[in-house]
Every structure is written in structure tokens, then in C-alpha cells.
Amino acid sequence: MNEPEIRAVVLATLQSIAPEVEADALRGDRPLRKQVDLDSMDWLNFLLGLNQRLKVEIPEVDYAKLVTLDDVVAYLQARAA
Amino acid sequence: MDSLSVIRKTGADLRVAPNFADYAGECRAFTWDRARAGLSGLPGGGINIAHEAVERHAAGFLRDKAAFRFLSRNAPARDVSFGELSTLAGRFANVLGQLGIAKGERVFVLAGRIPELYVAVLGSLRHGAVVCPLFSAFGPEPIATRVNLGEGRVLVTTDLLYERKVAQWRDKMPTLEHVLLVSEEGNTTNIPGTLDLATLMAAASATCAPAATSAEDMALLHFTSGTTGTPKGAVHGHGAVVTHHATGYYALDLHADDIYWCTADPGWVTGMSYGVIAPLLHGVTSIIDREEFDVERWYGILQDEGVTVWYTAPTAIRMLMKCGADIPRKYRFPNLRFIASVGEPLNPEAVRWGKNVLGLPIHDNWWQTETGGIMIANTPAFDIKPGSMGRPLPGIDAAIVRHLEDGSVTVIEEPDVEGELALKRGWPSMFRGYLNNAERYRKCFSGDWYLTGDLAKRDADGYFWFVGRADDVIKSAGHLIGPFEVESALMEHPAVAEAGVIGKPDPVVGEIVKAFVSLKTGFADSEELRRELLGHARKRLGAAVAPKEIAFLPTLPRTRSGKIMRRLLKARELGLPEGDTSTLEAGG
Numbered sequence: 076m077n078e079p080e081i082r083a084v085v086l087a088t089l090q091s092i093a094p095e096v097e098a099d100a101l102r103g104d105r106p107l108r109k110q111v112d113l114d115s116m117d118w119l120n121f122l123l124g125l126n127q128r129l130k131v132e133i134p135e136v137d138y139a140k141l142v143t144l145d146d147v148v149a150y151l152q153a154r155a156a
Numbered sequence: 157m158d159s160l161s162v163i164r165k166t167g168a169d170l171r172v173a174p175n176f177a178d179y180a181g182e183c184r185a186f187t188w189d190r191a192r193a194g195l196s197g198l199p200g201g202g203i204n205i206a207h208e209a210v211e212r213h214a215a216g217f218l219r220d221k222a223a224f225r226f227l228s229r230n231a232p233a234r235d236v237s238f239g240e241l242s243t244l245a246g247r248f249a250n251v252l253g254q255l256g257i258a259k260g261e262r263v264f265v266l267a268g269r270i271p272e273l274y275v276a277v278l279g280s281l282r283h284g285a286v287v288c289p290l291f292s293a294f295g296p297e298p299i300a301t302r303v304n305l306g307e308g309r310v311l312v313t314t315d316l317l318y319e320r321k322v323a324q325w326r327d328k329m330p331t332l333e334h335v336l337l338v339s340e341e342g343n344t345t346n347i348p349g350t351l352d353l354a355t356l357m358a359a360a361s362a363t364c365a366p367a368a369t370s371a372e373d374m375a376l377l378h379f380t381s382g383t384t385g386t387p388k389g390a391v392h393g394h395g396a397v398v399t400h401h402a403t404g405y406y407a408l409d410l411h412a413d414d415i416y417w418c419t420a421d422p423g424w425v426t427g428m429s430y431g432v433i434a435p436l437l438h439g440v441t442s443i444i445d446r447e448e449f450d451v452e453r454w455y456g457i458l459q460d461e462g463v464t465v466w467y468t469a470p471t472a473i474r475m476l477m478k479c480g481a482d483i484p485r486k487y488r489f490p491n492l493r494f495i496a497s498v499g500e501p502l503n504p505e506a507v508r509w510g511k512n513v514l515g516l517p518i519h520d521n522w523w524q525t526e527t528g529g530i531m532i533a534n535t536p537a538f539d540i541k542p543g544s545m546g547r548p549l550p551g552i553d554a555a556i557v558r559h560l561e562d563g564s565v566t567v568i569e570e571p572d573v574e575g576e577l578a579l580k581r582g583w584p585s586m587f588r589g590y591l592n593n594a595e596r597y598r599k600c601f602s603g604d605w606y607l608t609g610d611l612a613k614r615d616a617d618g619y620f621w622f623v624g625r626a627d628d629v630i631k632s633a634g635h636l637i638g639p640f641e642v643e644s645a646l647m648e649h650p651a652v653a654e655a656g657v658i659g660k661p662d663p664v665v666g667e668i669v670k671a672f673v674s675l676k677t678g679f680a681d682s683e684e685l686r687r688e689l690l691g692h693a694r695k696r697l698g699a700a701v702a703p704k705e706i707a708f709l710p711t712l713p714r715t716r717s718g719k720i721m722r723r724l725l726k727a728r729e730l731g732l733p734e735g736d737t738s739t740l741e742a743g744g
Contacts, residue, residue: 094691114700116633116664116668117704138451138452142229
């Protein structure tokens with residue numbers, strides 16, 4: 076999958092948990108949780124959803140690296156088949 | 157509970173002499189007057205929380221000791237000494253004075269765990285204003301509801317939170333006169349209708365005598381949720397500080413050289429009583445982490461900061477447990493000597509997990525917003541019965557009561573019988589009212605007993621066991637959520653005819669908020685509408701309060717008097733027997 080495809084999946088996963096998110100209003104280089112109201116459970120569900128949709132394992136030790144939308148997309152792109 | 161599963165304590169379990177070693181003796185000898193003598197009081201009489209927490213240390217040999225150590229991902233740790241904290245709180249108090257804020261007026265705080273929040277809390281208390289914390293994950297509606305109920309005159313928040321959650325709702329908060337902003341980027345803020353806090357602080361004098369407050373003067377206003385109606389503002393006086401101090405001593409076993417970490421957010425009562433006030437009273441250094449929960453980060457903090465006493469919550473412990481035992485094996489916790497937990501009952505597996513993985517069992521304790529401080533606890537020197545909340549602390553008279561026909565209650569003396577947990581009034585941090593709601597306050601008492609709304613049992617050894625809530629309040633990640641507040645927000649959507657909200661059991665957070673809705677004629681259920689409702693609720697309520705699940709039903713079950721039967725919705729959700737449905741409306 077290429078970068079735009081992965082980004083689309085990431086946004087769709089995010090919007091399944093937080094449908095109020097407007098993709099255009101998000102800044103990819105800013106911490107996601109400063110822009111979208113996600114509690115710990117939403118965040119875990121978001122990562123779990125990405126794991127299910129993209130079949131990419133995201134071990135807990137990597138959670139801290141996933142701060143911005145761009146971080147998440149790059150992380151997944153490096154690992155997605 | 158068989159005796160084999162009890163975690164026995166021996167002298168080898170104690171790394172320092174515990175503050176509370178003789179249960180019966182200490183309970184017998186304890187008086188609140190004696191506890192009060194452990195604090196200094198104001199020079200001219202009276203008592204002030206900020207004076208006890210900061211001023212008396214800043215004026216003494218702790219002046220240069222770190223009161224707080226603030227951690228964040230992108231900046232080096234920042235220590236704030238008692239002396240510095242006193243200066244900053246003094247400036248903040250003078251800012252309030254210049255804005256014309258009088259004693260007893262309400263200052264709301266809405267922010268993450270940033271230094272300015274702690275300064276605003278302590279400065280407000282020193283000024284004699286009342287602090288009302290808001291959780292930063294609240295959406296605009298819970299924020300506006302609480303500011304209005306609390307008649308907030310000042311709001312301290314950040315520029316980002318203001319723009320996302322307050323600005324558009326500002327005209328719905330008529331009492332709110334001043335909004336003081338902290339820039340999240342470290343700049344000067346410049347938003348119409350607000351003031352830049354750093355600019356005001358820089359211009360203000362640091363010299364400020366504490367307000368002449370008495371024990372009964374209002375200091376803290378904590379909103380909590382009931383089953384029905386709007387949230388209730390529980391009022392606590394400056395005298396509550398006596399309980400904060402005594403419980404820091406007995407329940408958290410604080411010693412002067414401790415490095416203490418309370419993970420609770422100061423937007424809730426635990427983060428205020430035990431994340432701000434109690435550790436300062438004992439002159440210990442507190443770790444404050446600005447970041448969200450993260451497994452490696454948390455183990456890293458426990459290790460690298462040399463945390464000795466850790467007060468956390470069942471949800472966090474269960475999240476750590478979920479990530480397995482391999483990660484903590486990479487860390488060492490030689491300094492850690494006591495772990496306590498509060499928020500909801502800690503399951504026995506979690507208590508033992510602590511012993512196996514961290515080397516220490518986890519000590520559950522019990523209290524609630526209304527009690528202002530820890531009432532029943534497991535403490536370092538005494539055996540733990542995993543799953544029990546422990547025994548009442550000195551000065552606390554707890555009982556299991558049964559309600560009688562005439563509205564009074566009687567104490568159940570027999571062990572292991574379920575009833576309502578009640579506390580005999582008289583401890584200093586007992587709430588003094590629900591703001592502007594005397595009727596609801598009165599209903600919490602029967603004679604001398606405060607009725608907690610929690611169902612519990614007491615065993616023959618005097619240990620208390622939580623059974624469940626007596627009402628429909630939802631407990632998610634340790635926070636109470638009122639179903640009514642969630643239902644009301646859903647009802648504001650044009651498609652919704654009726655809404656019923658329950659707590660659905662969840663292995664990690666205890667309960668999640670689940671909503672059932674029926675639609676008005678002309679609307680059909682669809683995945684698209686479900687998502688629209690979810691987004692609608694999240695925008696208004698915020699992630700901490702909004703439902704995680706929404707399901708459609710043709711109609712909701714109601715009693716003959718028209719009330720939605722949440723208990724029946726819950727029984728159906730869980731596949732439990734539906735119980736007595738005789739009061740149910742036909743066809744419901």
C-alpha cells in the first residue's frame with residue numbers, strides 16, 4: 076500500500092472511533108491527541124483497529140513513538156505488506 | 157475468602173517504620189483535635205489549605221526542596237521548590253485580587269498537568285477563592301454545565317483547550333468574567349475576551365498574606381454525578397486539610413524523604429486531595445507527569461525517579477497487566493516501598509500481580525468525592541485480603557446499614573451481610589453541602605449517618621468489601637458518569653426520541669458508557685446515523701463522558717410512571733434475569 080492509501084485507512088479508523096473528526100482540519104505534524112479528544116480507551120481502540128485493518132502488529136513498546144498522524148502513517152507504511 | 161489467600165505482612169515487608177502499626181491502639185487514641193494540632197493554623201487563627209501545604213514549608217527548612225518535579229516528553233524535568241511555589245502562588249493570588257475576585261468566589265481550572273494549574277490551585281486557595289477543577293477531557297457541555305452551576309467567575313485554561321472547548325460556548329456562561337490563558341507553545345496568548353496569564357503573573361507582586369479563612373469557609377468545589385438531574389457540586393471547607401494530612405500519614409504512609417507519584421489527574425478529586433494537597437502537607441516531593449498513560453514510560457518513571465510511594469488506579473494497573481510481565485522485567489524498582497490504588501474495587505488478581513511483578517502487593521482503598529479523603533484502606537503494616545477495600549482509618553466510623561420503612565437506618569452488626577456503606581458524620585473533610593441544593597444534601601444523611609450509595613459487606617475481622625452501587629451511576633476508569641447527562645446530550649439530536657444510558661462491564665476500565673436510543677418517526681436506524689450520534693455526543697460531552705457504544709431500539713422500557721428502566725436495559729445487555737418487571741409499562 077502506498078502512503079495515501081495508508082493515510083486513508085488511518086483516518087477511517089480514527090473516524091470510526093471519533094466520527095466528529097474532520098480530516099481536513101487535522102494537522103499531520105501535530106500531536107494527534109492535542110487535536111482530537113481521545114481518552115486512553117479510544118487510543119487503544121484506534122491502534123487495535125489499525126492492527127485489524129492493516130494486519131500490522133503494533134507492540135506496546137512502540138506506542139510512545141506514535142504521537143502525530145504522520146508518525147502513525149510512517150510507522151505503518153514501514154511495516155505494512 | 158479463605159485464609160490461604162490473605163497476603164500476610166511481616167516485618168520483612170516494611171522498608172521503613174510504618175506510620176500506622178497498631179490498628180486498635182491508634183484508632184482508640186485518635187481524635188480529630190489531636191490531628192489538627194499536627195498543622196500550624198493561620199497566625200491570627202483559622203486555617204487555610206495553601207498555608208499548610210506551601211507557606212509553612214516555604215518559610216522553613218524545606219524552602220529549597222522540590223515540591224513538584226514536572227516531567228514531559230519533550231522537555232527536561234522541571235523542579236519547583238516549596239519556596240518557588242510560594243512565590244508563584246502569591247503572584248497568582250495577587251492577580252485574582254487585581255481582577256476583583258472576592259473570598260468565596262469560584263475559580264475553575266481546566267488544563268492538563270502543567271505547572272500553571274498547580275500554581276492556580278494554590279494561589280486561589282491562598283486568596284480565599286474557591287477552586288473548582290474540571291477534567292481536561294470534558295467536552296464543552298459538561299464544562300459549561302459545571303461553570304454555570306458553580307457560578308464560576310474565573311477560568312484558568314490553555315489557549316488550545318479554550319479554542320476547542322470554551323470559546324464557542326462562552327456566551328452560555330454569563331457569570332464567567334475572566335478567562336486566564338496559558339499558551340501550550342510557551343508564547344504569549346492573544347485571544348479576544350481572554351487575558352494572558354504569564355503577562356499578569358509577571359506584573360504581579362509575590363507578596364501576599366493568606367486569606368483569613370476558617371475551617372468552614374468553602375475551599376474546594378468538586379462536581380460529581382448522580383443518577384438523575386444535573387451534576388452536584390460537593391462543597392469542602394479549608395478544614396478538610398486536617399483529613400488530607402491525617403490520611404496522607406495513615407493511608408499513604410508518607411514519610412518526609414518519600415518520592416511520591418499520584419497518577420490521578422487533578423481534574424478529579426483524587427488528583428486534588430492526593431495529587432496536590434496531601435503530599436505538599438507532608439513536605440514530600442511529588443512526581444507530576446504531563447503525558448498520557450504509556451506502559452514503558454510509566455515503568456521508566458517508577459525506576460528512574462526512584463518513586464517510593466505510588467498511588468494509582470485499577471484501570472491503569474489492568475492496562476499494565478495487559479501488556480504482560482516481560483516489559484517490567486527490564487526495569488528495577490528498588491526504592492518502591494508502597495503501592496496504593498483507588499477508583500473502583502481492585503480485583504484480587506491485580507493485588508497479587510503487584511506482588512509478583514513489582515515486588516509489592518497493591519493496597520486498595522475506598523473513598524468518594526463527598527468524603528473528601530480516604531476513609532477505608534489497606535495500609536503497609538496490615539494483612540491484605542485481596543478484593544477488600546481494607547479497614548476504616550482512625551477517626552472514621554464506618555458501618556453497614558439497613559434502611560427501615562420509616563426512612564431511618566439501622567446498623568447491621570452481623571458480619572458478611574450486605575447493606576449500604578455508611579459513615580458517621582464528623583470527619584473534617586466531609587462535604588458541607590451540594591452547592592445550591594440543600595434538598596439533595598439532606599437526602600444523603602439519616603440521623604448521624606452519611607449514606608454513601610455504595611453497597612458493601614463487613615467481615616468478622618472488620619474488613620469491608622464493595623458489592624455494587626445502589627444507583628445507576630456509571631463508573632468508568634474510576635470516574636463517576638451520570639447517565640442523565642449523557643442521555644440529555646443525545647436527546648438534543650433531532651433524530652432521537654428517547655435515550656437510556658448504562659454502564660457495560662469492561663475488563664480494563666470497569667464499565668464503559670453504552671447508550672440505547674429510539675428514534676423519532678421519520679428517522680431510520682443506520683450505521684451512518686449511529687456514527688452521527690456518536691460524533692454528536694463526543695463533540696458535546698468529550699471523550700471522558702460520551703458513550704463508547706450506541707445501539708438502536710424500537711422503544712425503551714419504561715416504568716408506569718414514565719422513567720426509563722436503565723436496570724432492565726443493563727440486565728438485557730448482560731443476559732441476566734430481568735427481575736421484577738411488574739412496574740414496567742405494557743409492551744416495554
